[in-house]
Amino acid sequence: MNRTHKRRLTIVGVVTVAVALAVALGVYALQQNMNYLLTPSQVQSGQASGYRTFRLGGMVKRGSIHRSDDSLKTTFIVVDADGAMPVEYTGILPDLFRDDQSVIATGHMDNAHFVATEVLAKHDETYMPKELKDAMAKAHAGKEIKAEAGTAAGGGNPDP
Amino acid sequence: MTPELGQLALILALLLALAQSVLPLIGAWRNNHALMAVARPAAAGQAVFVALAFGILAWAFMTFDFSVQYVADNSNLALPWYYRFAAVWGAHEGSLLLWVLILNVWTLALAMFSQNLPEVFASRVLAVMGLIAVGFLVFTLFTSDPFGRLLPMPADGADLNPILQDPGMTTHPPMLYMGYVGFSVAFSFAIAALLGGELEKAWIRWARPWTNVAWGFLTLGIVAGSWWAYGELGWGGWWFWDPVENASFMPWLAGLALIHAQAITEKRGSLRAWTILLSIVAFSLSLLGTFLVRSGVLTSIHAFASDPRRGLYILIFLGIVIGASLLLYALRAPKIAHGKPFNVLSRETAMLIGNLMFVVAAAMVLLGTLFPLIADALHLGRISVGQPYFGLLFPLLMTPVILLMPFGPFLRWGHGEPAVLKAVLLRIGSAAVVCAIVAAFFVHGQVKAILGTAAAVWVGFGVALYAYKRWREFPRGRRYPAEMAGMLLAHFGVAVFLVGVLLSEALSVTTDVRMAPGDAHEVGGYSFRFDGAQQTTGPNWHAEQGTVTVTRNGRQIAVMHPQKRTYPRGQVQTESAVKAGLTRDLYVALGEPMDANNVRGAWSLRLYYKPFIRWIWGGGVLMMLGGFTCALDKRFRLKRQAAVVATTGNEPAPALRPQENTA
Numbered sequence: 130m131n132r133t134h135k136r137r138l139t140i141v142g143v144v145t146v147a148v149a150l151a152v153a154l155g156v157y158a159l160q161q162n163m164n165y166l167l168t169p170s171q172v173q174s175g176q177a178s179g180y181r182t183f184r185l186g187g188m189v190k191r192g193s194i195h196r197s198d199d200s201l202k203t204t205f206i207v208v209d210a211d212g213a214m215p216v217e218y219t220g221i222l223p224d225l226f227r228d229d230q231s232v233i234a235t236g237h238m239d240n241a242h243f244v245a246t247e248v249l250a251k252h253d254e255t256y257m258p259k260e261l262k263d264a265m266a267k268a269h270a271g272k273e274i275k276a277e278a279g280t281a282a283g284g285g286n287p288d289p
Numbered sequence: 290m291t292p293e294l295g296q297l298a299l300i301l302a303l304l305l306a307l308a309q310s311v312l313p314l315i316g317a318w319r320n321n322h323a324l325m326a327v328a329r330p331a332a333a334g335q336a337v338f339v340a341l342a343f344g345i346l347a348w349a350f351m352t353f354d355f356s357v358q359y360v361a362d363n364s365n366l367a368l369p370w371y372y373r374f375a376a377v378w379g380a381h382e383g384s385l386l387l388w389v390l391i392l393n394v395w396t397l398a399l400a401m402f403s404q405n406l407p408e409v410f411a412s413r414v415l416a417v418m419g420l421i422a423v424g425f426l427v428f429t430l431f432t433s434d435p436f437g438r439l440l441p442m443p444a445d446g447a448d449l450n451p452i453l454q455d456p457g458m459t460t461h462p463p464m465l466y467m468g469y470v471g472f473s474v475a476f477s478f479a480i481a482a483l484l485g486g487e488l489e490k491a492w493i494r495w496a497r498p499w500t501n502v503a504w505g506f507l508t509l510g511i512v513a514g515s516w517w518a519y520g521e522l523g524w525g526g527w528w529f530w531d532p533v534e535n536a537s538f539m540p541w542l543a544g545l546a547l548i549h550a551q552a553i554t555e556k557r558g559s560l561r562a563w564t565i566l567l568s569i570v571a572f573s574l575s576l577l578g579t580f581l582v583r584s585g586v587l588t589s590i591h592a593f594a595s596d597p598r599r600g601l602y603i604l605i606f607l608g609i610v611i612g613a614s615l616l617l618y619a620l621r622a623p624k625i626a627h628g629k630p631f632n633v634l635s636r637e638t639a640m641l642i643g644n645l646m647f648v649v650a651a652a653m654v655l656l657g658t659l660f661p662l663i664a665d666a667l668h669l670g671r672i673s674v675g676q677p678y679f680g681l682l683f684p685l686l687m688t689p690v691i692l693l694m695p696f697g698p699f700l701r702w703g704h705g706e707p708a709v710l711k712a713v714l715l716r717i718g719s720a721a722v723v724c725a726i727v728a729a730f731f732v733h734g735q736v737k738a739i740l741g742t743a744a745a746v747w748v749g750f751g752v753a754l755y756a757y758k759r760w761r762e763f764p765r766g767r768r769y770p771a772e773m774a775g776m777l778l779a780h781f782g783v784a785v786f787l788v789g790v791l792l793s794e795a796l797s798v799t800t801d802v803r804m805a806p807g808d809a810h811e812v813g814g815y816s817f818r819f820d821g822a823q824q825t826t827g828p829n830w831h832a833e834q835g836t837v838t839v840t841r842n843g844r845q846i847a848v849m850h851p852q853k854r855t856y857p858r859g860q861v862q863t864e865s866a867v868k869a870g871l872t873r874d875l876y877v878a879l880g881e882p883m884d885a886n887n888v889r890g891a892w893s894l895r896l897y898y899k900p901f902i903r904w905i906w907g908g909g910v911l912m913m914l915g916g917f918t919c920a921l922d923k924r925f926r927l928k929r930q931a932a933v934v935a936t937t938g939n940e941p942a943p944a945l946r947p948q949e950n951t952a
Contacts, residue, residue, distance in 0.1 A: 136633075151686075155653060157681050159660065162675035184673065196883060221801050221880035221893050224853075224861040239312050268732055 164235060170212025172238070182237045185214060185245070191228040207232065207243075215242040225250035290437040292357050295345035298669040300438075302338035302389075303426040305331045310419030313412035317484075325412035329400045332415055335422060339852035343390045346435055347377050356442040359383060365446040365857065367455075375459035376449045382435035386460055388579070391463070391470045396422070398497075399474060410492065412473075413481035421473055424606050428717055432599045451830070451854065451862040457517030465510030466535055469575040471503020472544060475551075477570035479565040480614060483621040488565065493555045498920035500551055501775070504544040505916030511537050512909035520865055525799060525876050525897045527905055530679040535658040536578035539651045540779070543571035546647035548916070549640045557637065557702055559628025563644075566618060573611045580607055581658070605719045619885040629703060634710075643690050647772050650676070650686045654679065654912025691744055691787070694780060695751020699758075716754060721747040732796060741791020748909065749784030771922035793902040803883055805891040813898025815875060816840045821890050822853075822879070830854040832864070835892060837877045839868065846875070851894075855877045866876075874899040938951025 147251065167177055167182045170178055177183055193206035202219045216234055228249065236245035299855045310332035316324025330721040346359070350373045354721030357575040358444065363376045378387040398417045403411040429435070449834075452458070478496045481811045482488040514534070519527045547567040554564045580603040631637040656675045699713050700707075725743035732738035756777055769777070806821035820836040832854040839846045850865035856862065864877035 140633075151649060154685070155682060158678045159418065159657065159674065161662075162678035163664075163672045164675055166671035166673065199802055199803070201880075221895060224863055226881075 168209040168212060169207055169214035170209050172214055172259075173212050177238060180185065182235065182246075183214065184233050184235050185243050186233045187212075187214070187231070189226070189228055189230050190239055194228065207234065209239055216245050216248075217242055218245040218248055220248075223250040291345050292354070292438065294344045296430075296434065296436045296747050298526055299426060299430055302335045302342065303423065303430060303624065305335040306336065306419050306422040308419075308428055309335060310416045310423055312344055312468045313416040313419075317409045319411070319833055322408070325408055328412045328415035328419070329439055332393075332396045332400045333417065336397045338840070339390050339393045342436075343377070343386055346383060346386060347374060350374065350376055353446070355444075355446050356438055357435075358437045358439040358442070361439050361443055361446040362668040363447065363449050365448050365829070368449060368858065369492075369828050371459070371496070372449055372454050375453070376468060376566050378462050379449045379453050381516075382429070382433045382540060383527055385429045385433050386424065387463060388470065389429060391421060392418070392425065392464045392473065393403070395470055395474055395499075401476075401754075406492070406495065410481055410487075413484055414477045417477035417480045418473060421610075423475075424574075424610070427482045428599075428606065429604055432602055437752075440484075441613055448829075448858050448860070451856045451860045453522040455517055455521050457513050457520065461510055461513040461517055463510075464506050464513055468503050468505075468507020468510050468544070469498065469537075469540060469578060471506060472540060472568075472572040472575050474499040474503065475547060475568040475688075476614075479568035481619065482565060483614075483617045483777050488554075488561050490555060490558050491562075493551055493564065494925060497548075497551050497555055498922070498925045500544065500548055501916045501920040504548055505913045505920070507541050507544060508909055508913040508916060511541060512593055512906050512913065516906050519902075521861070522667070525865070525878070525895065525899065526598070527902065530657075530676045532658050533582050534580040535654050535679075539654050539658075540571055540574040540578055542647045542651040542654070543567060546644045546651075547571050548919075552658055553637055553640055554628075557629050557631070559631065559637065560641075561628065562622045565622060566932055567644075567648075569614045569618060569937050570648075570651075573607070573614075574655075576603075576607050576610060579603065616701060631702070632704040634700070634705040634707065636702050636705065639693050639700055642693060646686050650683060653682050653686065691748060694748055694783065695754070698755045710719075713751070713754065717747050717751045720750045726747075735795040737795035737857070738792050741795065744791065744796075745784045745787040749781060752781045752784065770924065772919050772924065775915045775917070775919030775922070777915075778918055779912045780906045782911025782915060784908070785911055789901050789904030789906075789908055793899050793905065796900045797902075798898040800896050801880065801893060802895050803891060803897060805819075805889045810848060810896055812896045812901075813873070815846065817894075817896045819878065819892070819894060822882075822892060825852070827854070830856050830862075833877050833879065833882075835877070835894070837866070837894070837896075839875055849875070849877045851877045851879045853881075867902060871903060872900060915932060 164182060164184050165180055166186050168184065169187050171177070172185065179224075187207040187209045190206040190208045190213065193203050197203070200219065201221065202217065203222060204215060204217050207214050207216050216236075217239075218234070218236075227250075230250050233249045234243065234245035235247040235249075236243055238244075309328055312324045312331075313328040316327070344358075346356075348356050349360045350364055351370065353360070353364070353366060355542055359382050363379050363701065366372050368376070376383070378384040396415065399418065400415060403414065405898040406414070432524070475496055477737050478492065482492065514537070515527045518529070519525065525931075547564070547570075548562070549615050550560055550564040550567050578599070612859065613901065660674050661672050688877060695717050696713060698711055699709050721743040725739050728741050728742035730740075756769075797899050800810065802810050804810065806819060809818040811817075818838045818840070820838060822833045822835040825832050826833040832852040834850050834852045837849045839849060847868040849868060851866040852864040854862045854864055863878055865876060867877075868875040869905040874897075876895070876897035876899055878895040880895060883891040883893055
């Protein structure tokens with residue numbers, strides 16, 4: 130084994146270690162930051178028990194929004210066809226947040242209610258996040274998604 | 290009637306694009322000059338018809354032709370003319386047309402300036418550009434026709450998505466597309482070189498400015514998008530690692546690697562295969578970017594329209610382009626490997642490490658962006674990848690780049706001298722440490738801010754030191770050729786960017802508060818007083834407009850008017866108020882009215898104090914200018930003039946004589 134070989138071996142070794150490190154780090158970071166999307170009924174059936182933070186998706190129940198008198202704390206109830214989950218959020222809600230709006234909240238469970246750190250409302254009047262639509266359809270296969278009512282109420286021309 | 294003419298123009302453009310791609314390829318294969326000569330006129334004709342189609346669509350918007358579905362969907366009588374024009378690319382169909390138009394602009398420029406290239410090579414390059422145009426024109430005509438009619442014709446149209454009604458958003462897509470599409474030039478070069486089995490250093494030199502310009506435009510597009518998101522989304526953030534931001538960032542990283550790899554190949558002849566691979570990767574990522582934005586497969590703030598047919602088409606197109614070019618690469622790349630050897634300690638190594646980091650970073654972003662799709666396909670559940678994934682990995686990957694950057698220019702090609710590096714290390718190292726210690730007194734022990742100062746000084750002082758070295762050692766006029774000046778500008782832009790990112794992230798004060806009229810709140814040493822909200826109206830919206838008076842030590846700094854706009858279709862849009870400054874931004878956005886009947890007129894407000902945030906975009910603009918400046922270098926041009934002189938007698942320049950055709 131001459132000098133050139135030794136040098137090449139060192140380079141290969143260093144690159145291998147670096148790649149292994151990068152992959153390990155990447156996988157770790159990915160695992161730490163994967164957020165699952167669940168609907169209230171899925172949470173109530175215990176599917177959320179494995180995750181510390183996850184995303185809760187559903188519709189804001191009509192008349193359930195209550196704002197605190199002296200702070201930015203808001204509570205509301207997120208529902209799907211056969212589940213409901215009280216949500217607590219402190220901060221400014223998105224522009225499109227209102228009754229019967231489909232929302233995705235990121236946060237964690239605290240006893241029986243969900244504490245959100247971020248709330249996203251669907252972006253377009255006529256557009257429900259496909260991801261959420263699928264998740265809700267999956268949660269109650271065969272049942273009508275109530276979301277459609279909210280979509281139509283938003284006005285404008287519905288997407289074909 | 291005119292919309293049908295637009296459609297006809299697109300069909301004619303498609304036919305010409307077919308002629309531009311197929312005939313010259315056959316000509317280059319058979320060495321048939323007549324067929325190769327088709328490329329340029331066909332490209333010119335295609336450009337004319339595409340421009341015509343674009344003009345007809347723009348005209349339909351200008352004249353409120355709501356019988357065209359696309360016009361009716363994206364504009365209305367109240368929309369001002371400049372936003373009606375921007376609405377041409379405000380949604381899917383029109384933005385594809387813009388894509389094709391820009392592709393034609395690049396092709397036309399290529400056709401004009403490629404006269405000095407060997408005939409076979411130039412016709413192959415133009416043919417590949419034509420093939421890309423075919424792909425996009427077919428896509429436009431069969432899945433996304435912008436000229437489709439709407440019957441009966443409505444009296445008024447819907448609206449342009451309100452978040453697009455902003456100056457930042459009108460410029461963002463064209464600039465971004467200039468970048469995306471610009472990488473098609475490098476791609477066409479790579480494919481033509483692979484087809485011919487030759488990659489002359491001279492051709493790489495000729496291709497370099499194109500890549501630099503494309504990358505400059507892409508940088509500008511990303512900066513404009515970031516600036517827009519900052520003001521328009523009302524969250525005060527400048528980057529969200531949103532899938533669609535990632536879609537533009539991946540080709541940017543690959544393009545950055547490509548720029549540096551091209552420099553190595555052009556100067557030293559080495560790494561040809563790597564440069565070719567990067568050309569393919571950069572353009573493939575641009576196509577993927579289009580796919581991610583336009584197919585709607587990812588839930589994102591940007592993903593507007595979605596139609597599975599379109600997604601499928603782009604996926605197939607993407608598969609063909611990437612698959613075919615990688616196959617070609619695998620078959621032909623070994624033929625073009627050449628170059629001078631280099632030591633471990635050399636400029637090549639430094640640039641290669643940078644290259645590797647950029648590519649790994651692009652792969653990291655790709656994984657994080659596509660992972661939700663993969664997980665969904667494998668039924669692992671509906672997953673989103675959080676910002677911290679990117680926020681942790683990207684800075685880690687870029688740390689070696691930042692550390693190496695000041696040394697790159699001081700290192701010699703082939704073999705560097707350790708003594709020079711030691712001297713440089715001593716100077717920039719001590720400068721960075723001293724500045725970090727001084728900064729520590731001002732930033733209240735914020736580690737990120739101290740690190741930011743050190744990193745910015747490390748890079749910035751390194752650039753300045755090299756600029757000084759050039760000043761001292763070179764005679765006047767040869768100190769800063771454009772290529773050198775561009776490099777210095779862009780690298781200095783990195784220093785400015787680092788200041789912006791790290792200082793604004795460490796020192797920003799962001800508060801969401803509830804305020805009744807008359808309430809005041811202290812943020813970052815500034816006092817924000819809320820003076821209530823009134824109704825106001827604009828050309829096509831009405832709004833609640835808040836008044837916030839900002840004072841510091843009793844002296845009035847600004848009166849700000851954040852708005853909460855409501856557009857005709859009921860869409861609500863936050864319009865933040867920003868008082869911009871070199872060292873800090875003051876940022877106010879209206880949240881929502883806090884009591885149902887609005888008796889007290891209380892609102893929730895976002896009050897932000899953002900130091901040095903302008904420097905983020907300032908750094909980006911410097912990088913863009915660096916890219917453009919590089920492209921102006923006389924070296925890229927002189928060669929061309931020499932070649933032109935040599936070819937005036939119908940005699941190709943010896944250096945550029947076509948090689949024996951092997952395809």
